[in-house]
Structure formats: structure tokens, C-alpha cells
Amino acid sequence: MSDLSTWPAAIRAAHRRIAPHIHRTPVLTSSRIDALVGAELWFKCENFQKVGAFKARGAFNAVLSLSEAAAAAGVVTHSSGNHAAALALAARTRGITAHIVMPQTASAAKKAAVAAYGGQITYCAPTLEAREATAAAIALETGAVMIHPYDNDAVIAGQATAAVELIETVKGLDVVACPVGGGGLASGTGLATRWLEPAARMVGTEPAGADDAWRSLQAGALTAAARIDTIADGLRAMIAPRTFALIQACVDEVLTVSDAAIVEAMRLIWTSLKIIVEPSAAVPLAALIEHRAEIAGRRVGVILTGGNVDLDQLPW
Amino acid sequence: MSDLSTWPAAIRAAHRRIAPHIHRTPVLTSSRIDALVGAELWFKCENFQKVGAFKARGAFNAVLSLSEAAAAAGVVTHSSGNHAAALALAARTRGITAHIVMPQTASAAKKAAVAAYGGQITYCAPTLEAREATAAAIALETGAVMIHPYDNDAVIAGQATAAVELIETVKGLDVVACPVGGGGLASGTGLATRWLEPAARMVGTEPAGADDAWRSLQAGALTAAARIDTIADGLRAMIAPRTFALIQACVDEVLTVSDAAIVEAMRLIWTSLKIIVEPSAAVPLAALIEHRAEIAGRRVGVILTGGNVDLDQLPW
Numbered sequence: 001m002s003d004l005s006t007w008p009a010a011i012r013a014a015h016r017r018i019a020p021h022i023h024r025t026p027v028l029t030s031s032r033i034d035a036l037v038g039a040e041l042w043f044k045c046e047n048f049q050k051v052g053a054f055k056a057r058g059a060f061n062a063v064l065s066l067s068e069a070a071a072a073a074g075v076v077t078h079s080s081g082n083h084a085a086a087l088a089l090a091a092r093t094r095g096i097t098a099h100i101v102m103p104q105t106a107s108a109a110k111k112a113a114v115a116a117y118g119g120q121i122t123y124c125a126p127t128l129e130a131r132e133a134t135a136a137a138i139a140l141e142t143g144a145v146m147i148h149p150y151d152n153d154a155v156i157a158g159q160a161t162a163a164v165e166l167i168e169t170v171k172g173l174d175v176v177a178c179p180v181g182g183g184g185l186a187s188g189t190g191l192a193t194r195w196l197e198p199a200a201r202m203v204g205t206e207p208a209g210a211d212d213a214w215r216s217l218q219a220g221a222l223t224a225a226a227r228i229d230t231i232a233d234g235l236r237a238m239i240a241p242r243t244f245a246l247i248q249a250c251v252d253e254v255l256t257v258s259d260a261a262i263v264e265a266m267r268l269i270w271t272s273l274k275i276i277v278e279p280s281a282a283v284p285l286a287a288l289i290e291h292r293a294e295i296a297g298r299r300v301g302v303i304l305t306g307g308n309v310d311l312d313q314l315p316w
Numbered sequence: 317m318s319d320l321s322t323w324p325a326a327i328r329a330a331h332r333r334i335a336p337h338i339h340r341t342p343v344l345t346s347s348r349i350d351a352l353v354g355a356e357l358w359f360k361c362e363n364f365q366k367v368g369a370f371k372a373r374g375a376f377n378a379v380l381s382l383s384e385a386a387a388a389a390g391v392v393t394h395s396s397g398n399h400a401a402a403l404a405l406a407a408r409t410r411g412i413t414a415h416i417v418m419p420q421t422a423s424a425a426k427k428a429a430v431a432a433y434g435g436q437i438t439y440c441a442p443t444l445e446a447r448e449a450t451a452a453a454i455a456l457e458t459g460a461v462m463i464h465p466y467d468n469d470a471v472i473a474g475q476a477t478a479a480v481e482l483i484e485t486v487k488g489l490d491v492v493a494c495p496v497g498g499g500g501l502a503s504g505t506g507l508a509t510r511w512l513e514p515a516a517r518m519v520g521t522e523p524a525g526a527d528d529a530w531r532s533l534q535a536g537a538l539t540a541a542a543r544i545d546t547i548a549d550g551l552r553a554m555i556a557p558r559t560f561a562l563i564q565a566c567v568d569e570v571l572t573v574s575d576a577a578i579v580e581a582m583r584l585i586w587t588s589l590k591i592i593v594e595p596s597a598a599v600p601l602a603a604l605i606e607h608r609a610e611i612a613g614r615r616v617g618v619i620l621t622g623g624n625v626d627l628d629q630l631p632w
Binding site: 307 | 586591593623
């Protein structure tokens with residue numbers, strides 16, 4: 001959908017479609033964090049979402065948007081993270097099969113999560129090429145529909161609904177901030193913000209060790225990160241042409257932060273809000289702390305993207 | 317107040333008095349935990365309370381109940397935990413001084429928390445005798461009113477308001493469960509349950525390594541634990557004659573659990589509810605898991621007492 005005017009209807013339809021299946025997650029605040037940042041922050045808690053991450057929104061919208069004929073043979077994706085669990089749950093809810101291609105090297109916790117939601121796991125070698133080839137072979141063999149984690153309009157429209165709820169709940173936001181991984185959430189959040197709170201500044205945030213969105217915006221063309229090296233494992237993916245175009249259209253700026261700042265922000269969320277978020281979810285707060293002079297006194301909405309962490313592998 | 321009939325009015329008054337100063341905390345559920353226990357559990361999230369624990373309720377009620385004359389010289393307590401922070405905040409809110417007696421050996425985090433809420437800290441030797449003597453000397457010298465963490469009717473009435481909110485929010489509970497430390501929360505929760513949901517079974521839970529309430533109920537007389545050895549640092553205190561009498565009157569049974577079960581329940585809460593609770597708060601869930609055969613299919617309310625943990629000293 002290159003015509004941006006068609007997105008509001010698509011996002012509204014997505015929200016209606018997925019509402020029976022997702023949580024309308026709470027928005028929390030912390031006077032301690034507000035005092036530290038010098039602004040009013042509202043945190044949209046997608047760590048409380050089904051499967052523990054906003055990914056449930058996009059996956060449900062994609063699965064529920066399929067025609068009966070298209071859905072019959074199931075869906076397939078290659079992901080070892082939250083999208084895989086989300087797609088498995090969405091498919092099970094619709095009563096169809098989800099084929100999940102995962103690298104053999106994925107953690108036991110991730111394998112167990114996908115299996116718990118009923119996903120049919122196929123293991124492959126731990127390279128992007130192997131994952132894509134295996135998923136393509138499954139699609140060809142079974143007729144399953146590929147549901148890409150972010151390079152997919154229905155997924156983007158689903159992810160947009162988190163910002164819709166945030167903006168409906170907190171009126172008059174001056175800034176909306178979210179992480180940028182493959183760009184599905186950033187695209188959706190940007191679209192929702194342009195539509196519902198057009199005066200707000202839309203800020204994408206990403207780890208310095210996965211700064212493809214920042215580089216791409218600087219270069220004006222899709223550009224890979226120099227290296228992928230970050231604790232924020234949900235944000236290592238590279239943006240796609242589709243999400244890059246939407247980010248160019250709807251995101252005012254992308255800020256990058258160090259892993260040390262991400263870990264510090266994660267601890268601050270755990271200790272102040274008393275909630276569990278994964279490192280990727282702490283990236284916007286890390287950026288807001290670093291750039292607090294620019295948002296002094298402003299009303300800032302932050303999407304906390306997920307809460308799936310391995311308690312035996314905490315970064316401190 | 318040995319006449320139980322006077323408590324409902326005292327608890328109602330406490331709730332009105334503290335309502336402007338405390339959070340009405342949310343009640344969360346987890347389908348994963350429900351499936352594991354085989355019952356419907358509702359978690360009253362006092363980890364989201366002011367100062368990160370239910371102790372704010374009792375401290376605010378005690379401080380706000382004082383006459384102007386009594387309050388003028390401030391308040392004093394000996395505690396290194398959540399009650400100290402709560403009393404400091406309540407006193408600051410009323411504009412009076414809180415003298416907090418802490419052992420020199422208290423963690424830097426606890427000292428910092430009390431100081432951040434404006435408490436005037438006096439350090440003493442790390443023995444109960446030294447703490448009591450130091451607090452008594454301060455009371456004598458300054459005229460400050462001693463606010464005991466649990467051996468105090470106003471504190472008990474304040475702690476009862478957590479269960480009041482839980483019972484108002486979740487109708488028809490069959491069981492209400494909370495931890496037992498010094499017995500202030502257990503007394504208040506028992507009183508609220510007898511009053512508002514009299515058919516419900518009121519279950520106190522404590523660590524096997526601090527089982528003074530269990531032993532006291534068995535013996536029919538106040539009895540110390542054989543040893544104090546538990547990770548649940550909020551529950552090491554011994555019940556007082558006042559709280560023991562209320563527990564005998566209002567608590568149906570006390571269950572004890574091992575530290576291993578407490579840590580497992582704590583992890584389950586962190587990973588399923590995506591919230592931070594301290595070990596003491598996980599004790600009821602540990603007991604419910606162990607006794608799940610007895611609560612199959614029941615509606616169970618659980619008070620999650622607090623969320624103050626040292627992220628550098630996690631028990632796994």
C-alpha cells in the first residue's frame with residue numbers, strides 16, 4: 001500500500017479483526033522515571049500482550065485476513081523469536097497449521113514456546129539463506145502462506161494497533177517512540193501517529209549495533225548496519241524496502257543507543273515500573289534519557305514491545 | 317481492638333483516609349498459571365503500590381490517624397525494609413519527620429530508598445535489642461510516636477484495604493491467600509475476608525524457614541520458629557500477641573513452603589505475569605501449587621505483597 005491514505009481503514013479493520021484475540025494492554029507511568037527524564041512518559045505495556053509481545057497483533061491480523069481457501073493449507077514463517085510464537089498462536093486459534101522454521105541453534109526456551117503454542121517446527125542451519133530456503137520449500141510443498149515477520153502489509157497494520165490504543169488512551173502526546181527492528185512496528189506506529197496525532201513527533205530508536213534504519217535514512221537508500229552486535233535480539237533484523245519507505249514517510253527521526261544504555265534503561269523499567277521487559281523494549285527509554293534535553297516537559301508515549309527474557313541469562 | 321465487630325468501620329475509615337495517597341493496584345490473571353494450578357487465580361498487585369509494597373497502606377493510615385499534637389514531633393520505627401520506606405513517605409506527605417532506625421549492615425539499596433523518601437536514618441548495631449533500644453531512645457528524646465511495622469491497630473487496618481479492594485474487584489472468591497510475616501497483613505486480610513467474603517477460606521502462607529505462625533497455631537500459643545532461614549526476607553519477623561490473636565480468629569490455616577518452592581513460584585510470576593515480585597510475595601503461589609488438589613476449580617485471590625528486589629542478587 002504505497003498510497004498512505006488507504007492505511008487508516010486497513011488499521012481500523014485490523015483492530016476490529018484482532019480485538020477478540022488480543023489484550024488491550026495497560027498504559028503505565030512512573031513518577032521516578034518522569035523525574036529522571038524531565039518529561040511525562042506513558043508506557044504502553046505490550047509485554048503483557050498475548051505471547052508476551054506486540055507481535056501477536058500483526059500475526060493475528062495476517063492469519064485472520066486470509067481467505068478460507070488461502071488459509072486451508074496453513075501458514076509458514078522463519079523466525080525464532082516472538083513472531084514465531086505469535087504466528088503459532090494465531091494459527092491455532094484459526095484451526096490451521098503454522099510451520100515455523102527455526103535454526104537448530106535456537107534456545108530451548110524459544111523452541112518450547114513455539115511448541116507450546118502448537119507450532120510445527122522445522123529446524124535448519126543457522127543462516128538466513130537456510131531459513132529462507134527451508135521456508136520456501138515448505139510453502140511450495142504444503143501450500144502454506146508465507147507470513148513474513150514485518151515485510152507484510154497485514155502484519156504492519158496489526159502492529160499499528162498498539163499505537164492506536166496508546167494514542168486513544170493518552171490524549172495530546174507530543175512524542176511517540178518505539179524500537180526499530182525490521183520496521184514493522186515502526187511503520188505501523190508511524191502510520192498510526194500521522195493519522196491520529198499528526199502533530200506528534202514520531203521517533204524510531206535502535207541499537208547502535210543494529211543501526212540499519214539510521215544509516216538508511218542518512219543515505220536515503222536501504223543500507224545495512226556495519227555490524228550486528230547488540231543485546232537487543234529482537235532488533236537485529238534489517239528493514240525491508242516496504243518498511244523503509246514507510247519509515248521515510250512517517251518517522252521523523254531515528255536515534256541510536258549503546259547496549260550499555262539499553263541495559264541501564266531495562267533495569268530502570270524493572271525497578272521503577274516493576275515489570276519485566278526484554279532488552280529490545282528498553283531501547284526507546286534509553287534514547288529518551290540520552291536526548292532528554294530535547295523532550296523536556298513533553299508528553300511522550302513509549303511502546304514497550306515485549307517481556308520475553310531468559311531469567312538465567314540476564315545482562316547484569 | 318479485641319472486639320472484632322469494630323474492625324469493619326476502622327478498615328473503611330482507613331481506606332477513605334489513605335485513598336488519596338495510595339494506588340488502587342490492578343488485579344492480574346495468567347491463563348498459564350491457572351492451567352498449572354487447576355484453579356482461577358487473581359493476583360492483587362501490591363508490587364505496583366507506592367514504595368513498591370502494601371506497607372504504604374498501613375504506614376499512611378497510621379501517620380494520617382495521628383492527632384496534630386501527636387504528629388508534631390514526628391514518627392519513629394525500626395525497620396530496614398518496606399515499612400521503613402513507607403513510613404518515610406507517609407511522614408513526608410504529612411510534613412513531619414520520620415526517624416528510621418536501621419542496622420549499619422542494611423544494604424546500600426535499602427538505605428538509599430529510605431533516604432530518597434526523606435527518612436532520617438539512625439544506624440545501630442544489627443541486633444533486635446539494639447534496634448528497639450535505639451528507637452525507644454529517639455522516641456523519648458524527640459517525642460516521636462513509635463509506629464511498629466505490624467503490632468499496631470492502625471497499621472493492621474491499613475493493610476486490610478488491599479484485600480478489601482481485591483474482594484470488591486473479584487466477586488465470589490472461594491479462597492484468599494497472603495503471606496504471614498509479623499502478621500499485620502495476615503490479620504488485615506483475615507479481617508477483611510471474614511467481613512466481606514465470609515464463606516471464603518482464608519489461608520496464610522509462610523516460609524518453612526520462618527514458620528512461627530504455623531507453630532503458634534499448632535501449639536495454641538505464641539511460638540518462635542525453630543530457626544530463621546529463608547530467602548523471603550520480608551517474612552522473617554515474628555508474629556506479636558496482637559496479630560496472633562487476630563490470626564487465630566480470622567485465618568483458617570497456615571501453610572508452609574520451602575525456599576526452593578518460593579523461588580520457583582517467583583520465577584513463574586516473573587515469566588507468566590511479566591511483573592517483578594520479591595521472594596516474600598511468591599510464597600502464597602508456592603503454597604497454592606503445592607496444595608493444588610485442595611483448590612481445584614476454585615476462585616482464589618492472592619495478594620502479591622511487594623516488588624522490591626536487588627537485581628544483582630537474584631536467587632538463580
